[in-house]
Structures are given as C-alpha cells and as structure tokens.
Amino acid sequence: VKDVTWKTYKNxxxxxxxxxxxxWQELRNPDNSDGVVLVLPNKENVEIRSYASKPVLEFSSKTQEHQEQGYNFRTNQGVFSVLTVEVKEKVTIIKLTITQAELEYSWQGQSNSQDFQNYYRLFYYIAQEYKISQ
Known part of the structure; x- marks a missing residue:
C-alpha cells in the first residue's frame, strides 16, 4: 500500500x-446506478465497485435503525459505517456501507477467494480512505 501510485475516483x-x-481501469456505471466499476487488468474477478443510491422509502427507517445499532467501522473521515466480508465459493467481497441523509453509499472490493489475502490490505486501506461530502 505504501508503494502504490494513487488516482482518486470522485462522484x-x-x-x-x-x-x-x-x-486499475475504469468501466462504466454498474447496474444503472450512479457509480463506477474499476478492474485490475488481466485479473479475473478482481474489481472495485462503488455507487450511491436512495434506499426504498418504506425500508429506510428500519435500515437506519439497523445501521445505527450495527456500526463496526469508522472511516478516517470519522464516518461510522458497516464493513462486512462475504466469503463465497469462488469470490470474496469486502463491502463498506454508509447510510446518511437518505442516501446509501456502497463500496466493495472483490477477488477470487483463494487470492483475497493478497488484496485485503489494499481493500481495507481504500475503505478507510472513502469520503463523503457532509
């Protein structure tokens, strides 16, 4: 992480x-939402996705309640959030979720499960550096 040259994606x-x-190379917006997909050239299943969306209103109060009780991560900006790691048979995904001001911010890093240990520190660092305008 120390020797990496960085770019910044801004939405x-x-x-x-x-x-x-x-x-890493930028692809177009994921799933018709407002965001980005970044891929590591020549590496299958290694990607970063990030987008923001407005949660469905009828669920938003429950989501907010759940979020407030379930924070387990704080970005370097000081924003409380939820960080999860989902291990699947083929891929492992680390996901950061921030719910604030009727918006849900999602960021995730993914790689093949057997290679995830090689990317975890990079993904964790990026999650720490994730920023939202407040």
Missing part, C-alpha cells in the same frame, strides 16, 4: 470519493 452527483491504484 460529484452524490459527493463521494476514494483512492484506487493508478493501474
């Missing part, structure tokens, strides 16, 4: 940003 519409290694 002006929803006001979030995070650093990523300069060798």
């Amino acid at each position: 002006d519409r929803y006001g979030f940003e995070f650093p990523y290694p300069h060798t």
